[in-house]
Amino acid sequence: MDDTVLTSEADLIAVLAPLTAGAPGALGLRDDCAQLSPRPGFDLVLKCDPVRAGVHFFADDPPDAVAWKALAVNVSDLAAKGAVPVGYLMALSFPEAPTRAWMAAFAHGLGEAQSAFGCHLMGGDTDRAPGPLSIGITVIGEVPAGRMVQRGTAQVGDALYVSGTLGDAGLGLQLHREAREGRRDLRDRWGLTDYQTDYFAARYLRPQPRLDLSLLVRQFASAAMDVSDGLVKDLERMCSASGTGAEIDSALIEWSPAMVIVMRQQPELFSRILSAGDDYEILAAVPTDQMAAFEAMARRGSTPVHRIGRIVDCAGVRVMRIDGTEIAFDRKGWEHF
């Protein structure tokens, strides 16, 4: 562990500059600005979603996980737009100067995320300011011109799909928090193994943007977005932007094997689990005549997709029980504000 404190911007740049290899327009972080030569025939897709200690992660989380998450949450948005990441800018704000060991681990996590997502650091800014550690990433992706998948273009009748499984990260946050506090009430109550506990925590700490679905979303979805603030809340946004409503069939929602164990014991957690944030799954509206092709193509990939409902003509999102009654939500999702 190198506990040297990095007290100059030049020190930080030296640690981060290797992450620009492969992005000539980053100029090795030796300029004020980054340069990007867009590929002819492609649009750029832009997203900036900062993460902050105490809000999106814990200040003492492993620095490589913090770095991974900071990039992953932005790349997740690109995946849902049918885009492929190209590069990113990063504004780091530290309440106090980090150690060399912390920065090295942070840069390592970024490097892993870059390799996994296929993009490069292009530029950014570092400063020291009071307040929580803040990592402000602006990610740049590309799609063939005119092909960005919007969220406001869902059509009445479309089938609704989500990728992977929902709620795991929300439970992961609970389990991660109690482990940090040296408690194990929840994991004992549910009788979770180490493996299951780690699975939940990893879904919180290391979200996996569904880039493998990006092409399918572009090919088949009429509208899409990522689920980061809770399914119902995000689906309401899609419906509101599209001028539609939606109905979810609760029996169709797929749970992870670990979640099935929890839900069997506490089925009343359903609405809380479904409205937790940090899922980073893709929500897509797919025209019914495309369903078979979409499902068939998705089966060839590594991330499953599940049909959970449909876009309807009347406003609002309703989640239905198998008996046709509606499930009430106290809280529909994560409130940023």
Add this chain to the structure above:
Amino acid sequence: MDDTVLTSEADLIAVLAPLTAGAPGALGLRDDCAQLSPRPGFDLVLKCDPVRAGVHFFADDPPDAVAWKALAVNVSDLAAKGAVPVGYLMALSFPEAPTRAWMAAFAHGLGEAQSAFGCHLMGGDTDRAPGPLSIGITVIGEVPAGRMVQRGTAQVGDALYVSGTLGDAGLGLQLHREAREGRRDLRDRWGLTDYQTDYFAARYLRPQPRLDLSLLVRQFASAAMDVSDGLVKDLERMCSASGTGAEIDSALIEWSPAMVIVMRQQPELFSRILSAGDDYEILAAVPTDQMAAFEAMARRGSTPVHRIGRIVDCAGVRVMRIDGTEIAFDRKGWEHF
């Protein structure tokens, strides 16, 4: 004054959405991502430089000035790269929910800055988090392909130019701070009029990116950057990136009329004034055979440029008195870190 507190992200988006008029790819802030169709034959130039209350402005500064400055400091970088702004993303983080009046004034200031700089809001993010108010802008500009002016390409022998006048904003910060505290020691010591005091404060609160020089920089400069952390510090960066040194002739540095009054009374302030930050002027290295054309073209515009020295063969930046002795600097510029 509408003191209603805006407690939802939707409220904030409603105030900000009109700023996207003219940027179809912003989708009226109704999507997660922004879309940008780059013009064929152009490169994009990207910069993210967040500003934070207590560091770059005071939390109780007029919200329209805060907004202006947040965008201006980023656009200033583009101007020095020979680029023209196209759009920007903005991540807002509030320690507490703002009032409608605050947000309206903030949006008004952004609107003024957008009109002045010729760009549009394209997307972003808002959240509430502990810590100072933070405005993280990522600005996107364009230059003809391959024509971004770098800072690491200065050549030995080039003449060094700066635009406008230096040090005004640094003094403006001092005067603004004492006015906030109900004092007037400095302005009385220097016998400044209201007009002069306001001039200094405006240079701090409302920096003017030198976009009118952007084309000339692209046409004539071998290297350029904006001066935001103090002339000597920023020039050292240019020299270090270019593998050169530089010599400044202190007698060639141009001061504003108000600054002349201060400098006559306290000439010993020279090095402190020259190493203050927040100038947002352009520093450009121009080959000697281009000097006459550069100066002639600049005279036709609204921002004067002044030759202050030259790029030399030995490392480091030296600031020389008229008698050929070197001026020492205790502190070369603003330390972010």
